[in-house]
Every structure is written in structure tokens, then in C-alpha cells.
Amino acid sequence: NAGVTQTPKFQVLKTGQSMTLQCAQDMNHNSMYWYRQDPGMGLRLIYYSASEGTTDKGEVPNGYNVSRLNKREFSLRLESAAPSQTSVYFCASTSGTGDADTQYFGPGTRLTVL
């Protein structure tokens, strides 16, 4: 059981470039999430997918798009990267069957936009 996996681990982009962050979980979870972590700001939700086939905006969705490819995979796309998107990105998942479900996190992708 790998849990939640993310690729790549590190990425450096130039302003205006695009990229897709990949996330997969092998726990048969229904719900998946993308967060960004910035110093002193905790984790902020970018997008989430409550179940396969649905996606919704979180707190900071501007500049991002997502795709719930299937039950296992949830990708995050930056169409035109900006320096303000320099951050650490975490994917998480939860079973989505109960109100107090625990979210399980991937190891993160450290992104720098120059």
C-alpha cells in the first residue's frame, strides 16, 4: 500500500510555462484534495473532488485547473505559471464516507517559478 503518491517531487519553471502535478491514491478513497503550503499560512485548499466525476473550487483556485481522471488519480494543472505560485503542493485523500474521515497526505511537490 503506497498510500498517496505525487510526482514530481521537485520542479523549477519559468514564468509562463505550464505543467501538471500528478497525484494517485491506492486506498479506494472517494474524495481527493489539492492544497498549497506557504510559510506562515498553513495549508490552503486549491481544488477538491468529493467523488469521481466531480470537482469544486477551494479557497485559492485562481491560476489552477484540475482533472479527476478516475477514482485513483487527481491532477493539478498550472496553465501559465507565475512566481506567486512558488509553493509546496500537497495532495490528500479521504474515504468520503463519514463526516469525521481522516485525510491522508502525499509527500508533496516543491515548485519554484522563476
Next chain:
Amino acid sequence: AQSVAQPEDQVNVAEGNPLTVKCTYSVSGNPYLFWYVQYPNRGLKFLLKYITGDNLVKGSYGFEAEFNKSQTSFHLKKPSALVSDSALYFCAVRPPYNQGGKLIFGQGTELSVKP
């Protein structure tokens, strides 16, 4: 607006001493409360959660947390700190009737345990 506050950016404790990491929340209704730990260059790891019932919740690695409804607090505690407890700790809240299971995170508290 719903929010979570961790009033201390950093907590310093000597090994063997008790530790407390504070968390307060502003959410209407009865929320679910979580603590996560993050070691350097790693993802977040679940420590414990409060759903209902006993106000003292026990979790992983000897940590516990005390829920106080009147003070809207959920402080993380450990009777005897270890150097290996040094990490970044996050409090999180899931408001009731929350579509999609979304969590609201505090800004994090850096715990440093010195030998």
C-alpha cells in the same frame, strides 16, 4: 468567517518536560477537530481527532489533545517531550454540514525540543 488560530509560531521545550501546542477555532456548530504533524520535507501525518464524547483524546506517539467547547480550543499535549517530537504541527477543523469533507488549517506551530 470560519477560522483556526495557532497563536504561537514556535514552542520551545526541554526534553522530558511537558509540552502544549495551542489551537483555537471559530466555527459555528460542533466541528470535528484534527491534529497533524509534518517532519521536514515530508507530507502531513495524522496524529489524532476529536469527534464527540470524552474531551481528552489520545493519539499517536503519546500525544493527546483536550477539547474545550466553552473556550473553543483543542490544545495538543504530551507529558514528556522527546527531541524526535521536533516538527511542525497543524491544527485543522472540519465544520459541520461541510460539503466535500474540507478542512480548515491553522498556520502551524514549530515545536523545538532541545536535549
